[in-house]
Every structure is written in structure tokens, then in C-alpha cells.
Amino acid sequence: MLSLKSGKSEKISGEKLISAVGVQCNTEGLGLEKIGVKIDRGAIVVDGHGRTNIDGVWAIGDVAGPPMLAHKAEHEAVITVETIAGQKVHGLDKTKIPGCTYCEPQVASVGLTEVKAKESGREIKVGRFPFVGNGKAIALGESDGLVKTIFDAKTGELLGAHMVGAEVTELIQGFVIAMNLETTEEELIHTIFPHPTLSETMKESVLDAYGRALNI
Numbered sequence: 001m002l003s004l005k006s007g008k009s010e011k012i013s014g015e016k017l018i019s020a021v022g023v024q025c026n027t028e029g030l031g032l033e034k035i036g037v038k039i040d041r042g043a044i045v046v047d048g049h050g051r052t053n054i055d056g057v058w059a060i061g062d063v064a065g066p067p068m069l070a071h072k073a074e075h076e077a078v079i080t081v082e083t084i085a086g087q088k089v090h091g092l093d094k095t096k097i098p099g100c101t102y103c104e105p106q107v108a109s110v111g112l113t114e115v116k117a118k119e120s121g122r123e124i125k126v127g128r129f130p131f132v133g134n135g136k137a138i139a140l141g142e143s144d145g146l147v148k149t150i151f152d153a154k155t156g157e158l159l160g161a162h163m164v165g166a167e168v169t170e171l172i173q174g175f176v177i178a179m180n181l182e183t184t185e186e187e188l189i190h191t192i193f194p195h196p197t198l199s200e201t202m203k204e205s206v207l208d209a210y211g212r213a214l215n216i
């Protein structure tokens with residue numbers, strides 16, 4: 001029996017139940033409050049280089065706040081150790097951390113959503129390309145899926161990419177590299193993607209944002 005937010009209840013029967021309870025920072029009981037380490041909603045506040053407000057206390061990973069992902073924790077750890085060792089390194093840029101869901105079909109994204117990009121006050125261009133327009137996806141029997149790309153209409157900067165479909169958790173890295181290199185639509189349009197591959201959906205989505213998709 002489900003209790004809905006509306007106050008109503010609903011009876012659903014099924015064979016399996018997935019419990020998605022979420023995660024939270026494990027910062028209790030460490031004595032952080034006693035030495036004055038700043039905590040915000042359970043997470044240790046850090047400056048992008050793992051530095052807290054207390055000299056000599058550093059934090060990385062889940063305890064240093066969302067997104068709570070292994071690749072964020074690992075990268076943040078490297079930045080922090082290098083900073084402690086006295087090297088000058090770029091701080092963690094949370095806007096370029098890919099998010100992947102290993103479900104069927106897979107889901108992957110990086111950067112701003114269309115809604116967030118609009119809320120930021122930018123004029124945007126949005127491209128979409130369905131997997132059904134891609135030969136490799138059809139050959140694999142995986143034609144359900146979509147790639148969506150969001151660009152700043154004035155500068156051409158790639159602001160975000162969102163993908164649903166086969167192997168998108170592998171493909172998203174192309175867009176992560178592109179964003180890290182501050183790429184624009186021009187460079188992506190002039191990048192050659194191999195045929196036949198699922199990656200062609202990525203280029204087609206970029207082309208679609210500029211009214212130039214080839215296979216739709």
C-alpha cells in the first residue's frame with residue numbers, strides 16, 4: 001500500500017521492489033563540532049581544494065558534500081593531496097562532474113539542464129537526436145534513446161548534455177572532455193565521429209541545435 005503526498009493511498013502489486021533511499025554524509029560523532037569545523041546540512045564545507053575553515057583539517061568525498069559519487073571523491077582527493085603538497089592545481093569544478101545511472105536504458109548527463117540553463121538568464125539553443133535515427137543503435141536492437149545538448153546561443157558554449165540509451169554512460173565522457181576544454185558548437189560540428197557508432201547521435205544532437213541534423 002502506497003501513501004501518496006496527496007493524502008490518498010494506492011495498492012500496487014508486483015514481483016520486485018526497488019528501495020532508493022538516498023545517501024547522506026557520515027559526519028556525526030567525529031568531534032568536528034568540537035574543533036569548530038564548519039558543517040552545512042551535514043556536509044563539511046570545503047573550498048574546492050579540500051580545505052576546511054580549520055587549518056590542517058581537510059575533507060574529500062561524500063563527507064565534503066554532493067554529488068556523492070566515486071569519481072568525484074577520487075578527483076577531489078587528488079586535488080586535495082596535491083594542494084597539501086604545495087602544488088598549484090585547479091579546484092574541483094562541480095559543473096563538469098558527469099552523473100550516470102546504470103539502469104536499462106542507461107542515463108548519463110553533465111552540466112546544466114535546459115531548465116537550469118534558462119534560469120541562469122542565458123539565451124539557449126537545444127538539440128535533440130533520437131537513437132532510432134542511428135544505424136548502430138538499430139543494428140544493436142537498441143533504438144530507444146535520446147541525446148540532448150544545450151548551448152549558449154550567444155557564445156556557442158556547450159552548457160549541458162543529457163543522454164538516455166545504450167552505453168551512454170561510456171559516451172558521456174566525450175561531452176565531459178568537450179566541456180572541460182570549453183568547447184563550442186563550431187568545434188563539435190567540425191569533429192569527425194566514426195561510423196557506424198552510437199557516438200554519431202552526439203554529433204547529430206549538436207547539429208540539431210543549429211538546425212543542421214543530417215539523419216532526421
Ligand SMILES: Cc1cc2nc3c(=O)[nH]c(=O)nc-3n(C[C@H](O)[C@H](O)[C@H](O)COP(=O)(O)OP(=O)(O)OC[C@H]3O[C@@H](n4cnc5c(N)ncnc54)[C@H](O)[C@@H]3O)c2cc1C
Pocket residue numbers: 026030060061062063068069070071072073102
Ligand atoms: C550501493 C551504492 C552504490 C554506488 N554506486 C556508485 C556508482 O556506481 N558510481 C559512483 O560513482 N558512485 C557510486 N556510489 C557512491 C560511492 O560509493 C561514493 O560516492 C564513494 O565511495 C565516496 O568515497 P568516500 O571515500 O568519500 O567514502 P567511502 O568510500 O564511503 O569511504 C569512507 C571510508 O571511511 C571509513 N570510515 C567511516 N567512518 C570512519 C571513522 N569514524 N573512522 C575511520 N574510518 C571511518 C569507512 O569504513 C570507509 O572505508 C555508490 C554508493 C552506494 C552506497
